[in-house]
Amino acid sequence: MTRVAIVGYGNIGRYALDALKAAPDMECAGVVRRCGSAEGIPGLSGIKVTSDISELGRVDVAILATPSRSVRENALKYLGMGISTVDSFDIHTGIAALRSELSPVARANGCVSIVSAGWDPGTDSIVRALLLAMAPEGTTYTNFGPGRSMGHSVVAASKDGVVKALSMTIPQGHGVHSREVYVELEPGADFAAVEEAVRTDPYFASDRTTVTAVPSVDTIDSHMHGVKLERSGISGCTGGQQMDFNMRINNPALTGQILVCAARAATRQQPGCYTTIEVPVIDFLPGDRDSIIPELV
Amino acid sequence: MTRVAIVGYGNIGRYALDALKAAPDMECAGVVRRCGSAEGIPGLSGIKVTSDISELGRVDVAILATPSRSVRENALKYLGMGISTVDSFDIHTGIAALRSELSPVARANGCVSIVSAGWDPGTDSIVRALLLAMAPEGTTYTNFGPGRSMGHSVVAASKDGVVKALSMTIPQGHGVHSREVYVELEPGADFAAVEEAVRTDPYFASDRTTVTAVPSVDTIDSHMHGVKLERSGISGCTGGQQMDFNMRINNPALTGQILVCAARAATRQQPGCYTTIEVPVIDFLPGDRDSIIPELV
Numbered sequence: 001m002t003r004v005a006i007v008g009y010g011n012i013g014r015y016a017l018d019a020l021k022a023a024p025d026m027e028c029a030g031v032v033r034r035c036g037s038a039e040g041i042p043g044l045s046g047i048k049v050t051s052d053i054s055e056l057g058r059v060d061v062a063i064l065a066t067p068s069r070s071v072r073e074n075a076l077k078y079l080g081m082g083i084s085t086v087d088s089f090d091i092h093t094g095i096a097a098l099r100s101e102l103s104p105v106a107r108a109n110g111c112v113s114i115v116s117a118g119w120d121p122g123t124d125s126i127v128r129a130l131l132l133a134m135a136p137e138g139t140t141y142t143n144f145g146p147g148r149s150m151g152h153s154v155v156a157a158s159k160d161g162v163v164k165a166l167s168m169t170i171p172q173g174h175g176v177h178s179r180e181v182y183v184e185l186e187p188g189a190d191f192a193a194v195e196e197a198v199r200t201d202p203y204f205a206s207d208r209t210t211v212t213a214v215p216s217v218d219t220i221d222s223h224m225h226g227v228k229l230e231r232s233g234i235s236g237c238t239g240g241q242q243m244d245f246n247m248r249i250n251n252p253a254l255t256g257q258i259l260v261c262a263a264r265a266a267t268r269q270q271p272g273c274y275t276t277i278e279v280p281v282i283d284f285l286p287g288d289r290d291s292i293i294p295e296l297v
Numbered sequence: 298m299t300r301v302a303i304v305g306y307g308n309i310g311r312y313a314l315d316a317l318k319a320a321p322d323m324e325c326a327g328v329v330r331r332c333g334s335a336e337g338i339p340g341l342s343g344i345k346v347t348s349d350i351s352e353l354g355r356v357d358v359a360i361l362a363t364p365s366r367s368v369r370e371n372a373l374k375y376l377g378m379g380i381s382t383v384d385s386f387d388i389h390t391g392i393a394a395l396r397s398e399l400s401p402v403a404r405a406n407g408c409v410s411i412v413s414a415g416w417d418p419g420t421d422s423i424v425r426a427l428l429l430a431m432a433p434e435g436t437t438y439t440n441f442g443p444g445r446s447m448g449h450s451v452v453a454a455s456k457d458g459v460v461k462a463l464s465m466t467i468p469q470g471h472g473v474h475s476r477e478v479y480v481e482l483e484p485g486a487d488f489a490a491v492e493e494a495v496r497t498d499p500y501f502a503s504d505r506t507t508v509t510a511v512p513s514v515d516t517i518d519s520h521m522h523g524v525k526l527e528r529s530g531i532s533g534c535t536g537g538q539q540m541d542f543n544m545r546i547n548n549p550a551l552t553g554q555i556l557v558c559a560a561r562a563a564t565r566q567q568p569g570c571y572t573t574i575e576v577p578v579i580d581f582l583p584g585d586r587d588s589i590i591p592e593l594v
Contacts, residue, residue, distance in 0.1 A: 018533030022433065096591040116594060123427055125594040126578050127542075130420055132593065133558045133581035134551060136319065236315030236557075238550035245424075245542045253535035254431060260533075261430040275579075275594045278586065281423050282574040284430035289575065294393040296429065297413060297422040297572045 003029040004263050005059045005083075007074055011150060011223075012088065013065035014043055015256030020063075023260055025286045030056040059083050061263040065256075067154050075102050075113055084111040086262040088118030088255050090151040091203075095121060095275060103273035113273040117262035118255040119247070120144070122276050124229060127245045129277045131231040135241045138233020144177055145169035147225025150251060152203050156181050156211075159197040161189030164217040167204075171228070178208040184217045225251035261285070300326040301560050302356045302380075304371055308447060308520075309385065310362035311340055312553030317360075320557055322583045327353040356380050358560040362553075364451045372399050372410055381408040383559040385415030385552050387448040388500075392418060392572065400570035410570040414559035415552040416544070417441070419573050421526060424542045426574045428528040432538045435530020441474055442466035444522025447548060449500050453478050453508075456494040458486030461514040464501075468525070475505040481514045522548035558582070 004020055006013050009031050020028045028047060031038070036051030038044035053059060062078045064071050064087040071089040078085050079102060089098055095116050102113045116122055124142065131140055149169045156165035164184040169177050181198055185191065195211040198204055214220065229245040247254075261284035262276070268283045285292055301317055303310050306328050317325045325344060328335070333348030335341035350356060359375045361368050361384040368386040375382050376399060386395055392413050399410045413419055417439070425437055446466045453462035461481040466474050478495055482488060492508040495501055511517065526542040544551075558581035559573070565580045582589055 015533050015535065018535070022531075022533055092594070093591075095594050096587070099590065100587075119431070121594045123431055126427055127424070128593050129578040129582060129589075130423055133578070134416075134420055134554060136554070136583075234319075235547065235550040235554035236312050236319055238312065238315070238547045241547065241551060242545045243543065246540065248539045250532065250535045250538065253532040254538060257431060257433070257532035275590055277579040277590070277594060278577045280575045280577050281426040281430070282572075285426060286433075290393070290397075292426075293396065293572055293574070294390075296425050297389070297392050297418045297574060 002026045002060045002264065002267050003058050004260070005029045005032055005053055005056055005062045006065055007032040007053070007062050007078070008065040009033050009041070009044070010065065011252040012255050012259070013063075015252045016063050016065050016259050017043065017047070017256070018253070019257040019260040023264070023286065026260065026264065029059045032056075032062075053078065053081070053083070061086060061266050063087075063259045063263055065259070068151055071115075072098060072101070075115075076105060079105045079109055079111055079113055082109045082111055084113065084266040086114045086117050086259050086266055088122065088259060089116045090118060090121060092121060099273045099275060106273050107271045110271050112266040112269045112271060114262040114266050114269075114279060115273060115275060117258055117276050119249070119258060120227060122258050124227060125275065125277050126281065127229050131229065131233075131243050134243065135231055135233025135235050138231055138241070140229060140231040141175040143171040143173065143175060143228040143230070145171050145226060147251060148222055149179070149225075150255070152179060152181070155201055155203045156183060156198050159194050161186050161194050166217045166221050169225075178210070179204055181209060181211045182214045182217050182220060183211060184215070185213050223250045223252055225249060299323045299357045299561065299564050300355050301557070302326045302329055302350055302353055302359045304329040304350070304359050304361050304375070305363040306330050306338070306341070307362065308549040309552050309556070310360075312549045313360050313362050313556050314340065314344070314553070315550070316554040316557035320561070320583065323557065323561065326356045329353075329359075350375065350378070350380070358383060358563050360556045360560055362556070365448055368412075369395060369398070372412075373402060376402045376406050376408055376410055379406045379408055381410065381563040383411045383414050383556050383563055385419065385556060386413045387415060387418060389418060396570045396572060403570050404568045407568050409563040409566045409568060411559040411563050411566075411576060412570060412572060414555055414573050416546070416555060417524060419555050421524060422572065422574050423578065424526050428526065428530075428540050431540065432528055432530025432532050435528055435538070437526060437528040438472040440468040440470065440472060440525040440527070442468050442523060444548060445519055446476070446522075447552070449476060449478070452498055452500045453480060453495050456491055458483050458491050463514045463518050466522075475507070476501055478506060478508045479511045479514050479517060480508060481512070482510050520547045520549055522546060
C-alpha cells in the first residue's frame with residue numbers, strides 16, 4: 001500500500017481524502033493542518049491529524065492541497081525530507097519555473113514531484129498535447145465554464161476587506177472568458193478598493209472581470225464546472241480534422257481524484273519533477289500494465 | 298534528423314508519407330514495397346523505393362503501414378535487424394499478446410516497438426485511460442462512425458471472390474455498432490459464400506453485419522470517420538461526472554499522422570515494446586520538453 005498524506009484540508013483536501021479512501025492500492029497516512037487539529041470537522045474522524053508530517057510514520061507521497069501560491073514552499077520542504085509530492089498548482093505562467101526548481105531537489109532526495117496535476121492544468125494538458133500530436137497545424141481553444149474557479153475564488157478571497165469570494169468563469173467562445181466575482185465584505189470594507197485589487201491581480205487582469213458585493217456567497221456557490229477543448233487542424237497535409245473534449249464535472253471532486261492518481265503515478269517515475277504530459281497515462285491507474293492493457297487499449 | 302522508412306504503400310502508407318514530409322525533425326529514408334518499384338505511383342517521385350530495407354542506409358524507425366495481420370511478421374523481422382517499429386495493429390484482442398512477443402525481441406536488439414498506434418486502438422486508448430483515471434467507477438462507451446473502417450474493409454476484401462470491399466461502421470449508441478459491407482465481386486463469384494465468409498470472420502462476428510454486392514465500391518467510398526467516447530462516472534465518492542471526446546476526421550490521414558508521432562516517440566523510449574498508453578504524451582510531439590511545457594500545460 002502506498003501511504004499518502006494530505007497537506008491542507010480545504011475543498012480539494014476533502015475530496016482528495018474521498019478519492020484516497022476509494023483507491024484500492026493506497027491508504028491515508030494522515031492529514032497535515034497548520035492548526036494540527038481535526039476539531040469540528042466530522043469528515044476527519046478516524047484520520048490522524050497533525051501539524052508535523054513526521055508524526056505520520058512512513059509517508060510515500062504528500063498531496064499538497066494548499067493554495068497554488070504556497071505549493072512551492074511546501075513542495076521544497078517535503079521533497080527535502082525525501083517525500084514525493086503532487087499538487088494542482090494552477091498558475092499556467094509559473095509551471096515551467098516551478099518544475100525547473102523542484103526537479104533537482106526531487107532528484108537529490110530520490111523522490112518525485114508531479115506538478116499541476118488538476119484538470120487544467122493537468123488532464124486538459126494531456127488532451128491538448130494529444131490533439132496537437134493528432135493535428136500538428138491548427139488551433140486549440142480551451143473554453144472554461146460556466147463554473148466556479150477555485151484558484152480565482154481563493155485569490156479574490158485573499159484581498160483585504162473580503163470575507164468570502166466566489167469567482168465564476170463564463171465562456172465567451174474561442175478561448176475568451178469573462179469572470180463574475182462575488183464578494184462578501186467585512187463591515188466597513190471599501191468596495192472600490194476591493195474591486196480594484198481583484199481586477200488588477202494577475203489572475204484577473206487579462207479577462208473582463210465584474211466584481212459584485214453580495215450578502216452571502218454560500219447561497220450562490222456551486223462546485224459544478226466544465227470545459228470544452230476544441231481543435232480544428234491538419235494531419236499530414238489533410239485539413240478539416242475536427243476534435244473536441246467536453247466535461248461537466250464537480251470541480252474539487254475531479255481535482256482530488258486526479259491528485260490521488262498523480263500520487264500513484266509518482267511512485268512509478270524515476271526521481272525528478274514532471275508535468276502530467278510527461279507521465280505515461282497508464283501510470284495514473286491502479287493495477288499492473290499486463291492487466292490494464294487488454295481491458296483498455 | 299530521425300530517418301524513417303515506410304513499409305507498405307496503401308492508404309496508410311501514403312498519408313504517413315505526407316505526415317513525415319510535414320514533420321520538422323524527421324526524414325523519409327524510403328518506402329519498402331514487395332514489388333520494389335514506384336512505377337505508376339506519382340506520390341512517390343523523389344522517394345527511394347525498394348523491396349529490401351537494407352538498401353535505404355540508416356533507418357531509425359520503420360512505420361509498418363501493412364494490414365494488421367502481417368504486422369507481427371514484419372515487426373519481428375525489422376526489430377531483429379535493430380530497427381525500431383511502429384504499427385497501427387487494430388485487432389484489440391491480440392494487442393497484449395503482440396506486445397508480449399515483441400518486447401523481448403526489441404530489448405534484445407536495443408530498439409523500441411510501439412504497437413497499435415492508430416486512433417483506435419491508439420489515441421482513443423489514451424483518452425479511455427485518462428477518463429478511467431478521472432472517474433474510476435463508471436462506464437465508458439466507444440461509439441464509432443459513421444465511417445469506413447479500414448481494418449474491416451481490408452478483411453472483407455481478402456475473401457475469395459471479392460475484388461474490392463468497403464465496410465461502413467454505423468453507431469447504434471452505447472458502444473453498439475452495425476456494419477454495412479459493400480463488395481465488388483469477381484465474375485462468377487458466389488455471393489452467398491462471400492456473405493458467409495465476411496459475417497463469420499472474427500472481425501465481424503459480434504456485430505450485426507449486412508453484406509451488399511455493388512458494381513463499384515469506389516463511388517460510395519469515403520475516408521471520413523468519427524468517434525464519440527463517453528464516460529459517466531464517480532470521482533472519489535462524487536457521481537455525475539460527465540466527459541466525452543468527439544472526432545470527425547479523415548481516417549487514414551489521422552492514422553498516418555499518429556504513426557509518424559509514434560515513430561518520434563519510439564526514439565525516446567527505453568528498449569522494449571509499448572502501447573500508446575505507456576508512452577508520455579509529450580514524447581509524440583517535436584521539440585524539447587522545456588519549450589513544449591510553457592506552451593501547452
